[in-house]
Amino acid sequence: MTVLVTGGAGYIGSHMVLALKDASRPVVVLDDLSCGFEWLVPEGVPFIKGDVGDEALVAGIIREHGITAILHFAGSIVVPDSVRDPLFYYRNNTVQSRGLIETAIANGIRNFIFSSTAAVYGEPERTPITEDMPHQPISPYGTSKLMTEWMLRDAAVAHPEFNYVALRYFNVAGADPQLRSGQSFPRATHLIKIASQAATGERPHMEVYGTDYPTADGTCIRDYIHVSDLAEAHLCALRYLEAGGKSTAANCGYGYGYSVLEIIDAVKRVSGTDFTVKLAPRRAGDPAVLVAGNERVRNEFGFVPRRADLDLIVGDALAWERQLQTVREKEAQLEAV
Structure with a gap:
């Protein structure tokens, strides 16, 4: 019952590895370290540096470690970058995922969990967003993820x-x-x-992209989920599949949102720091409001959020940023000796 986590040395993937390890599930990590860090992989967890699109490598990992499920986090996620370089996103997110899915099926993998995005909905017609609403992404990032969902859907039928x-x-x-x-x-x-980096002095200031959206304060509204809760949602989804659950898609969020300015106020309040904020034009590909309808992940998978509090989320982010800052300062001192 060993699980392969692709992108397991990245932000969300590394939390998934911790959740699996805490649940006493054997886990293996595959990551090319383009955005991840090997030191985020817990001690004792096998790590392979490589590409998810390398079909021979993935097939060998499945056979060697007795992989029974794949949790696929590897990919590129920056919306404006996808607008500037769409073909890179279609290669890295869609083409690479196609190879991984084919290898999984060819080697007997029955359960596959894919890291998708609310960007598949584009500009939603209403909020909260439910899974059956139209999929009309407005960025290559969202389209690259939706195309992977389509491949999974069609592969599951075949x-x-x-x-x-x-x-x-x-x-x-x-x-x-x-x-x-x-x-x-x-x-x-x-x-x-970004706000945490500004609060700890890592950045001299931060920028707000767009203050003319049709929201109460003119800035985008988003549904923020704690990364540890998100990892728990994946565990619930894995148990659902292993119990014979059918293929589906589900939103991961708390069902309410905060504006950009509300988030900045929360970081200033929790950190006790009044950092500089500059206003900038809108970025390409940013919808005004994205809030999750989360009944499916709760009702079908049994997901129960445990850290659904903005100050708690901000406090954990700040604590990590301060830890990183301390590590960097110690490394700088050692280099100066």
């Missing part, structure tokens, strides 16, 4: 023994409460990460 869950994330934030992992990529675009 191969009835193969089942999947596509979990559509809203905004992921926070860090492991035990500070074993957190968002560590220095150029991350996550709002709470």
